Amino acid sequence: MTDAMSHVNPRMSQEPVPDTAEERVSYLAEGHSLRSWLLTTDHKRIAILFLLSITFFFFCGGIAAALIRLDLLTPAPDLLSNDGYNRAFSLHGIIMVWFFLIPSIPTTFGNFLIPMMIGARDLAFPRLNLASWYIFVLGGLATLATVVLGGVDTGWTFYTPFSSTYSNGAVFMAVTAVFISGFSSILTGINFIVTVHKLRCPGMTWGRLPLFVWAHYATAVIFVLATPVLTIALVLVALERIAGIGIFDPRLGGDPLLFQHLFWFYSHPAVYIMVLPAMGVVSELITNAAHKQIFGYWFVAGSAIAIAVIGFMVWGHHMFVSGQSPYASAIFSFLSIVVAVPSAIKVYNWTATLHKGDIVIDGPLLYALGFIGLFTIGGLTGLMLAMLAIDVHVTDTYFVVAHFHFIMVGGSVSAFFGALHFWWPKITGRLYNDLWARLAALLIFAGFVMTFAPQFLLGYEGMPRRYHVYPAVFQPLNVMSSVGASILAFGYLLPFTYLLWSLRHGKPAGPNPWGATGLEWTTPSPPPKHNFETVPVVDKQAYCYPVGGRSEDSKPATQKAEPGDG
Amino acid sequence: MAEVSRPQPQFPTLARQREADHLGMLIFLTTEVLIFGGLFAALFVLRAEHSAEYVKSSKGMHLWLGGINTAVLLTSSAMVALMVEAVRAGRARLAKWLLMGAIALGLAFLAIKFTEYALEYRDGVVPRLSPGNLQGGPDALFMDLYFAATGLHALHVAAGLVLLGSLIWPFGAARSDSSAAFAGNAALYWHLVDVIWLFLYPTLYLAR
Amino acid sequence: MKAVRTILFAWAALLALLGLTIAASFAPLGHALPFVSYGVAFAKTGIVAWIFMELRVRDGLQRIALGAGFVWLAILFTLLFADNLTRGWPA
Numbered sequence: 001m002t003d004a005m006s007h008v009n010p011r012m013s014q015e016p017v018p019d020t021a022e023e024r025v026s027y028l029a030e031g032h033s034l035r036s037w038l039l040t041t042d043h044k045r046i047a048i049l050f051l052l053s054i055t056f057f058f059f060c061g062g063i064a065a066a067l068i069r070l071d072l073l074t075p076a077p078d079l080l081s082n083d084g085y086n087r088a089f090s091l092h093g094i095i096m097v098w099f100f101l102i103p104s105i106p107t108t109f110g111n112f113l114i115p116m117m118i119g120a121r122d123l124a125f126p127r128l129n130l131a132s133w134y135i136f137v138l139g140g141l142a143t144l145a146t147v148v149l150g151g152v153d154t155g156w157t158f159y160t161p162f163s164s165t166y167s168n169g170a171v172f173m174a175v176t177a178v179f180i181s182g183f184s185s186i187l188t189g190i191n192f193i194v195t196v197h198k199l200r201c202p203g204m205t206w207g208r209l210p211l212f213v214w215a216h217y218a219t220a221v222i223f224v225l226a227t228p229v230l231t232i233a234l235v236l237v238a239l240e241r242i243a244g245i246g247i248f249d250p251r252l253g254g255d256p257l258l259f260q261h262l263f264w265f266y267s268h269p270a271v272y273i274m275v276l277p278a279m280g281v282v283s284e285l286i287t288n289a290a291h292k293q294i295f296g297y298w299f300v301a302g303s304a305i306a307i308a309v310i311g312f313m314v315w316g317h318h319m320f321v322s323g324q325s326p327y328a329s330a331i332f333s334f335l336s337i338v339v340a341v342p343s344a345i346k347v348y349n350w351t352a353t354l355h356k357g358d359i360v361i362d363g364p365l366l367y368a369l370g371f372i373g374l375f376t377i378g379g380l381t382g383l384m385l386a387m388l389a390i391d392v393h394v395t396d397t398y399f400v401v402a403h404f405h406f407i408m409v410g411g412s413v414s415a416f417f418g419a420l421h422f423w424w425p426k427i428t429g430r431l432y433n434d435l436w437a438r439l440a441a442l443l444i445f446a447g448f449v450m451t452f453a454p455q456f457l458l459g460y461e462g463m464p465r466r467y468h469v470y471p472a473v474f475q476p477l478n479v480m481s482s483v484g485a486s487i488l489a490f491g492y493l494l495p496f497t498y499l500l501w502s503l504r505h506g507k508p509a510g511p512n513p514w515g516a517t518g519l520e521w522t523t524p525s526p527p528p529k530h531n532f533e534t535v536p537v538v539d540k541q542a543y544c545y546p547v548g549g550r551s552e553d554s555k556p557a558t559q560k561a562e563p564g565d566g
Numbered sequence: 567m568a569e570v571s572r573p574q575p576q577f578p579t580l581a582r583q584r585e586a587d588h589l590g591m592l593i594f595l596t597t598e599v600l601i602f603g604g605l606f607a608a609l610f611v612l613r614a615e616h617s618a619e620y621v622k623s624s625k626g627m628h629l630w631l632g633g634i635n636t637a638v639l640l641t642s643s644a645m646v647a648l649m650v651e652a653v654r655a656g657r658a659r660l661a662k663w664l665l666m667g668a669i670a671l672g673l674a675f676l677a678i679k680f681t682e683y684a685l686e687y688r689d690g691v692v693p694r695l696s697p698g699n700l701q702g703g704p705d706a707l708f709m710d711l712y713f714a715a716t717g718l719h720a721l722h723v724a725a726g727l728v729l730l731g732s733l734i735w736p737f738g739a740a741r742s743d744s745s746a747a748f749a750g751n752a753a754l755y756w757h758l759v760d761v762i763w764l765f766l767y768p769t770l771y772l773a774r
Numbered sequence: 775m776k777a778v779r780t781i782l783f784a785w786a787a788l789l790a791l792l793g794l795t796i797a798a799s800f801a802p803l804g805h806a807l808p809f810v811s812y813g814v815a816f817a818k819t820g821i822v823a824w825i826f827m828e829l830r831v832r833d834g835l836q837r838i839a840l841g842a843g844f845v846w847l848a849i850l851f852t853l854l855f856a857d858n859l860t861r862g863w864p865a
Contacts, residue, residue, distance in 0.1 A: 115576070122576040124586045190593045197835060198586040199576060225846045228597040232604030236714070245693070245710035246702055247608055253619070253704030258611050261854050262604050312849055316857065326865060328857035530575060588832075592839040599843030606847075607854060614858050633796050637789060640818075644785035647826040651777050750828075757827045764818045768811035772799040 026429065026526040041126035042529055044427075047112035049133050050103060057099035057140060062489065064092035068468075069451075069482040075472045085468040086153035087169065091146070093156025094174060098181050099140055101408055102270060105277035106223075107132070107188060109419045110216045112427060114192060116520035116527065117210050119201025119536040124194040128187045136184040142177030146170045155466060157267075160248035160259040164240035172241050175234040182227045182234075185273075189223025192216055201519075203538035208559065210518050210542045211294065214301040215280025218308035222269045222276075225312070230266035233259060260322055264315035272311040274408055276304055278371060278415030279346055285368035285418050286350045287543040288516045290357025291550050294543050296349040303342030310339040320391045329388060336386035343379055347372060358549025363437025367418030370445045374410025378403055381456065396466075399459025405452045414444065417495060424499060425509035429526040432502040436494065443491035450484025512558070517544050522560050537561040584747045591751045595758045598722070602762050605715045609769055612711065616704035623708035624773035626691060628682050632771040635678050636763060642671035643760040646730070646753045653746040661749075665734055668756070672727045679720055683713075712770050719762055726756045784825040791818050 027044045030036065037045060067088045071079035080088060111129065115122050123129050146152060152169035154162055163171050196209070196217050237259065239245055246252025248259045287294050294300060316324055316332030350372055359365070381403040384390050394400065421437050424430070454477040459465075463474050470478070512521040519536055520527075539561040546557055577583040613620045645668040652661035687696045692713070693706040700706045729752045795814040803810060824830050829837050 120576055122574075124576065125590060126574075126576070128590075186594075186597050190590050190597075193593060194586045194590045197589060198582055224593055224597055225600060225842060228600035229604050229850065232601045235718075236604070236608065239710075239714060243694070243710070245714070246707050247711065252702040253612065253616050253707045255611050255615060255858075257857070258608060261850075261857070262607065265850055265854075312846065313853060316853065319857075323861070325857045325860040325863065327860040327863060328853065331853070331856055535578070589836060589839055592836050595840060596843035596846075600846060603843070603847040603850060607850060610851065610855070611858060614855070629796070629799070633792065636792050640785065640788045640792065640822075643822060643826050644781055644788075647781045647784075648778060651775070651781070655775070754827055757822050760826075761819050761822055764815050764822070765812075768795060768799075768808075768815050772795065772807075772811050774799050774803075774807050 025528040026524065027529045028429075028526050030529045039130070041122070041130055043111050043115055043123050043126065043129055044527065044529075046126075046129050046133055047108050047110075048427075050107035050111060050136070053133070053137060053140065054100050054104050054108065057095050057143075058492075061092055061095035061100055062492070064088050064095065065485065066489070068092060069485040071468045072470075072478045073482050075470050075475050075478075077469050080468065082468070083153055086155075086466070087151035089466055090152045090155050090169075090174075094146075094152070094178065095143060096408075097156055097270070097274075098178050099136075099143060101274045101412060102181075102185065103136060103188075104274075104412070104416050105281060105419060106192070106216060106219055106273075107136070109212075109281065109423060110188075110192065110219075110277060113423065113520055114195060114213055114216055115199065116523065116531050117213050117518050118196065118199060118204050119519050119532065119538065120195065120199035121530040121532065121535075123191045124198055125187075125191050128191055132184045132187040132191070135187070136181060139177050139179075139181030139184065142173060142180055146173045146177055149173055157263065158234075158237060158259075159263075160237065160240070160256045161250075164237050164248045164259070165244075172238055175238050175241075179231060179234045179238075182231045185223045185227045189220040189227070192220035193224065196220075201536050201538060203561065204519075204559075207297075208538055208541055209301075210280075211283035211297070211300050211304075212277075212280035212518075215276045215283070215304045218304040219273050219276045219280075221305075222273050222308050222311070226266040226269040226273075229262055230270075233262035233266070236262075257319070257322060257324065260319050261315070264318045265312070268315040268318065269308070269311045271404070271407070272307055274412050275375070276307060278375075278412040279304065279343075281415040281419040281422075282350060282368045282371050283346075284516075284518070285364045285415075285422055286353050287545070288422070288514055289362070289365035289368065290354050290359050291515070291545045292353055292357040292543070293541070293545060294349065295352035295355075296345075297542070299345050300349050303345045306342040307339065310335065310342070314339050314386075317386055317391070320388055321395050326388075333386055333388050337383060340379060340383050340386070343375075347376055347379075360550075361438070362434050363441055364418045364422040366438055366441035366445075367414050367421065370414040370441060370448075371411050371418065374406050374414065374445075374448065378406030378411060381406065394459055396464055397459035398455040398463045398465055401465045402452045402455035402459060405455070410448050410452065413492075414441075414448075417441070417444065417492075420495065420499070422514070423520075424502070425513045426520055426523075426525050426527070428503055428506075429509050429524075430502045430506035431509050431513060432506055433498055436498040440491055440494040440498075443487060443494065447484050447486075447488030447491045451481050451488050452484070454478070454481045454484075515550065517542065517558050519559055522558050587747060587751060588754075591754050595754060598758055598762070602715070602718070602765075605711070605718065606765065606769065609711050609715065612704065612707055613773065616707075619704035620708055621773050623691075623705045623712075624771060626689075627712070627771045628685060629771050631678055631682050631685075632767055635675050636767050638671050638675045638678065639760045639763050642668045642675070643757050645671065646756050650746045650749050650753050653749045662734060665730060669727055669730050669734075672723055672730070672756075676720060676723060679716065715766055715770070719759070719766060722759050722762070726752075726759045729755055780825060784821050788818055788821055791821075 027042055037049065040046060067080065071085060077085070149170035152167065152171055152174040154167050154169065154171060158175065196213060236247055240247055240249070247254045248256045250256060283294060283300060314332055314336040316328055317336045320329050385394065385400065385403060421432070424432060458474055458477050461474065463470050509525040511524055519538070522536065523531055538559045540557070540559045542559060544557050544559060573580045573583040577586065645664045649661045649664035649668065652664060686692055690696045691700050691709050693700050693709050700709065733749055733752055791814050795811055798807065798810045823840065827840070829840065
């Protein structure tokens, strides 16, 4: 096993190829009709339904991004009209935020893995889970309707009074689409919280939960507490649009800033919805790559909760130049600096976990490392933005655009791909070619940095966001960014090829190709419909890797209580 | 609906499934609190920024009709609470009558509410719809928010009535719903609808 | 039954509080009125939650689940009004 062939992951244990009897009971084999998929209540199948849906929207949002970066190759408004450009970045934001990033990890890997990681047969409310997918699809259809109707030009942030009074775009349809998708989030959140409280198998105490589960629990709390406020904010915009009630119109006694308060009360915690699951993934990937116990389990778990709670108290940092009171701005600035602390704690803990670990470098690890590096840069620039004196200069410039793309794309999307690779054998029962995985990870990292690092410079030099006309002096950096975007796009497309190829031609995977410790790795790959033949009993911590790392004769240890355990 | 004797496969015991159902409903109710909270935020902001007009508009509200409605909802809630006790005690017929009483009171609430809307239309204070008196401005905004808030609340009252109504039919068969699981969850929803009104009333009607 | 008596007492208390809040709105309380009105509203909510919604017999998790909405609204209102009420203050 230590003798690695370069194109095969050297960590993959030489497990016997599973026989067809096992394949016959896999959740994928339980019914092949469309009906068995569209009326499923199996959390694993629903996860696949979500995976297909969000991938579709990732492409849609990517097309919008391509239009943006193509237009920005030149300082002149030559590809899109001004109005067209507004619609392009608005759709890019709406689709990427609500129809890709927010559902991405929770509804795919969260749905698939949470019951398995806690030793449960399904989520607490399987039918609500399916309803959540249908509601998501309905919201997605409304988004497509928005595109057909010509799109919106308000930005994904729908600021009033432009969105409520003046815009000529399909604002009503757009806010309806997001309104609908909010209910999908809320149902998922309720499901996850109740599942983690009520369905843990015997021995699975809170202190033994994988950090992936902690991260998703914190995310679910945000889903449940933040989304309803967005719901009502959008309802009010819709009411103002169709009935002209004036709630956000200062001429009629309204307060446009009220919208921003309600919107950002949701949307700031929403960015933690987008990053916490990714952090949960990274915890799993790092511990497995180092084959070592996480450093500071309770610090990592507690920081997830801290981020979720404090994240609700910082929203005003999006409003520093909006006319918000400077006293409130000062409070929000202070709290925004505080919220960086738990994130930093996680980064320190992952680094310490890697230290003196028995590290093997493979695709999932590269994605996790990409997350850590890019998230750190994004997070540090976030601290810069939290400071009023800096923010008043760089707000609404490309500095902010770069900051959030470093976190959401460099961070969350990298983690998403890491998760996709790490759990691919479990979900599909197939192994993929790791050389391609490492190549894709490096291309994504390089393409990403080339795309977004120049944007920090552009923003600092003063290029405003949401403009496609810019001074010619900014062109070189814009060209570099656009070229980087094409490399990034290629990097994202690459996994589609070798992963899909592996479905047909990949080597069948055993239960635990990575020698990982979670309960999900004690089942066949792919798992049977109800995950576990008998409910597992847990007697070990998470990440109970054998001390001393990998060796020829160390049997992979999982959390499950085995007969003959000491 | 009817009591089931076996838990769903993911639950180890029926008791655990019921706990999960209750917890799920309570979390859902928290989301409802937050939705209405946004409306209250709008009302409080209006009050903070235009307090004179706000108070004047509030004084024009039908305080007594609102007060009667509050009493109606409180009584309906009490009846629903008694209903749950009756179900637990196995007294299905008493439960049915209490339920029908609660639903009747809920319908009365809606009837009084729509009467108020009609009166407001006649008084000319419905922005844009009733002829003449109200131009745009904070007083119109108050009325708009009043209609938005009470309208959304009325929708929830209607939903609650449907939920309560769904308990009536199976009751003849569900004499053994001894844990009052589903009835308990429906009751929780109804009580929350009541709580929301308990805050709407002083906010809209009693600002002096 | 004891439970029935508790519910009926709660109902009577709720109606009494309703009378109180209506009466208070006619009294010359000035700026204190909102405190009385919302104080009563919270008291009524407390009774409905504790007795009708049976929080008094539920476990801590369920109490937190319902209470979280109110706590989070407090966060929203506190910071929202930290802005609204201080906008006119001198720099």
